[in-house]
Amino acid sequence: MGLGLGCGLYLSDDVEVGDPLIAAELRRLIAERGRAVGIFSGEASQTELLDHLVKAEGIEWTRVIGFHTFELLGAGEDAPHSQRKFLFDHLVCRVPMVEFHGLRGEAANPDAVCINYAALLKTRPPDLAVLGIGESG
Numbered sequence: 001m002g003l004g005l006g007c008g009l010y011l012s013d014d015v016e017v018g019d020p021l022i023a024a025e026l027r028r029l030i031a032e033r034g035r036a037v038g039i040f041s042g043e044a045s046q047t048e049l050l051d052h053l054v055k056a057e058g059i060e061w062t063r064v065i066g067f068h069t070f071e072l073l074g075a076g077e078d079a080p081h082s083q084r085k086f087l088f089d090h091l092v093c094r095v096p097m098v099e100f101h102g103l104r105g106e107a108a109n110p111d112a113v114c115i116n117y118a119a120l121l122k123t124r125p126p127d128l129a130v131l132g133i134g135e136s137g
Contacts, residue, residue, distance in 0.1 A: 019049055022130055023056035029127050030063045035098075037065045039129040040091060042083030049130070050090040061095035065124050067117075068102055069131065075105035099124075 029036035040046070053059070068087050075082040084102035092100045101120055107113045 019052035019056070022049070022128070023053060023059055025128055026053075026059050026064065030060050033127070035063045035065060036128065037067070037124050037126045039067045039069060039126045039131075040087055041131050042068050042070075042086040044086065046086075046130070047090060050087075053130075054091065054094045059095075061097050064095075064097050066092065066097050066100040067121065067124075067126065069129075071103035071105035073105055073110060077102070077104075077106070079105070 026036045026038070040050070066087070068083055071083050072079075072081060075084070077084055077088070079085060082105060084105070087100070087102065091097070101117070103117060104113050
């Protein structure tokens, strides 16, 4: 079931409902603003949703800038539990996304990574967030 809550907020526990809404919102943002900036969850519960988005027709991924929600401290880009790796494998490497900004969990100075990421988000304010409530939520 999907529930439109106004202000562009939708809740859905069904990918058949949620995926088309997200794809339509990406297409709308690109048409109206020339780009879409999204924050994507890197949880395993998002596998099916991301697969549907990758296959959705009409999304100009070269106009999509992506961020992700969080990373585990110490998780390098090849760590099996890395949120960044999950998004690379299930989204970023499958579409020609113009930019993807992943958090570096393996960085020596995580505070500096957070400060830099916050500054980057200010220069590219997100238009939408694709968040999941699943195994980790």
